[in-house]
Amino acid sequence: MKLTNIIALSTAAILCLASCEMKNELTGSLVSKEDTGAVELEVSVKQPVSQTRAEEVATNDFPVTIQGTSTGVTDVLKEYATADEVPSSITVPVGEYTISSHSPGTLEKQMSAPYYTGSTDITVTKDVASQVDVVCRMANSRIQMIYGEDFKEAFSEWTITIDDGSEMALSYTQANLTPDAIYWHFDGNVTAITVNIKAKTVEGNTVTESRTFRKSDAAENYEEVGDAFTGGDALEIAMGTVESSTGDLTGITITTNITFENESESVEIPTTDPDEPGEGGGDPVEPGEGAVTLNLPADVTYSISAGDAPASADAYIASEAGLDKIIVTITAGNDAFQAILVDLKMDGQSFLAENGGVDLIDNADFGSLVATVGSKAPTDGTKEYTFPIGAFFTFLNTTGATDDGKSHEFHITVTDKNGETATGVFKVTINE
Structure with a gap:
């Protein structure tokens, strides 16, 4: 074959290829593939140690969110209504992400059940499957009110409030002598709680009492435990009476115990007059x-x-x-x-x-x-x-x-x- 024919055929082939490539570009079939990696995730719950013997918390109905947080992937948002709907492997562009999950619904100030929430940050790299376990911890605290028999026998009616300084206080009355545990969300840096009581004796006399307790005053403290009440803490507040040697009612006792999230045994927290600092120091909690x-x-x-x-x-x-x-x-x-x-x-x-x-x-x-x-x-x-x-x-x-x-x-x-x-x-x- 003559050299001129070879050159002509080669030129035609190049033009043909170029034409096909341009056609592919125009039709969108020639796409530049973005670097991607994979996420394989699980959702689990870390219960407080004192509750680990309770029924295991199922997470299959926990919603899951994957949100891009680094440059180039901030617009990546994947949301799944439940953990059951999450694929075994999720392909996403390389970058940094925050993966979060929580109990169904929203966290309220007062609830009848624990609410768990958690998140974790990950970096997704090219062609690598990142295995992630989103561990959800308890975001609210368990509060249990207990009435002693002496208290129930001494008083015909009462209003007891538990005040953490927020706009809403937890209230108890004689209408329920065996109240269920309440799950309470402490907003911000709550270091002290005040219990206010106004009660009427069976004889018709009114008795009032106000006591404050601080987490920092607990009989046992641990290095990893801060001074603020946080999710996972469990509080027991027991009401009793004080009698004179002749059997006359002279006052009300308030006994408080706390079980920390990572401990199995409860410890007592002494109560103090709200007008005086507690043993752990700090300013008293006083209404304005x-x-x-x-x-x-x-x-x-x-x-x-x-x-x-x-x-x-x-x-x-x-x-x-x-x-x-x-x-x-x-x-x-x-x-x-x-x-x-x-x-x-x-x-x-x-x-x-x-x-x-x-x-x-x-x-x-x-x-x-x-x-x-x-x-x-x-x-x-x-x-x-x-x-x-x-x-x-x-x-x-x-x-x-x-x-x-x-x-x-x-x-x-x-x-x-x-x-x-x-x-x-x-x-x-x-x-x-």
Whole structure:
């Protein structure tokens, strides 16, 4: 073959290849492959040592998120509704990622069960399968109230609040003599907790007590344990009485014990007068002058068929400056109760949030409502009031179970004569 023909054929072949390559580029079939690696992940739970004998926590329904955190992969976001839906191997571009998981739902201030959450940072490299175990730890703390027999025999009624300095306090009354454990989320750096008690003896005398305890004062401390209450801690608060040698009631005892997350044995925490620093030092926990107190009962869940609705649910409200407004708005947990709220007026005011809520102060219609449970409306300037939210249970029972994932919510905003405010939410969930 002549050299000119060889050159011509070669040129034609090159042009053909170039043409095909350009065609492939234009049609998108010629793609530059990005460097990738793989992630193989598991989700596990680290329970507090004191609970490891309990039933193992299943993580198959924990949602999982993979979020890119380094340059070039920040737009990579993979979300799985449950751990069961996560593939055995996930291909992602090389880079740095944060992988997180948690119990279903959201972490609330007060819950009836532990809530676990965890995350881990990883670096994905080219052609390498990175094995990751996202370990979820308990984010809330277990609080158990215990009444001694002597306490139950000595007092006919009481309100006990556990105050960590946040806008919401945990409240207990005589309505439930064997309260379940509460799982409480400590926000921020909570180093001290105050227990306030107002009780009436069977003879009708009023007894009050306030004690503070600090984690740093625990009888045993460990190097890895800080001074702040954190998720995984378990607290027991036991109520008792003090009697004189003649058997007369002279006071109330409060015994507190804590079990740290990584320990199996509980240790005592001594309590102190809130006006004095504890043995571990630090400033005392004192309410501000004119501060508003709003102590809500524990959220309620009950069944209509079982008939286990609590006898009462009282919110304790107080301010030395005098109460100016108590605004209540209600969010219905089903359509039937919503229909009642639309028509329910209290001195012309509506409990619906869009209508501004109802001010309980000197509200005659509200007074008529709570008269059914032996209470009355608060008066302007009164320094304390017990709001019997249980008066609404009659309405709630007639409207049936709340919708799945919903509760009846009572939103309360209290303002005193100094303009100080406190807010809180009480929730009622009803099953068939």
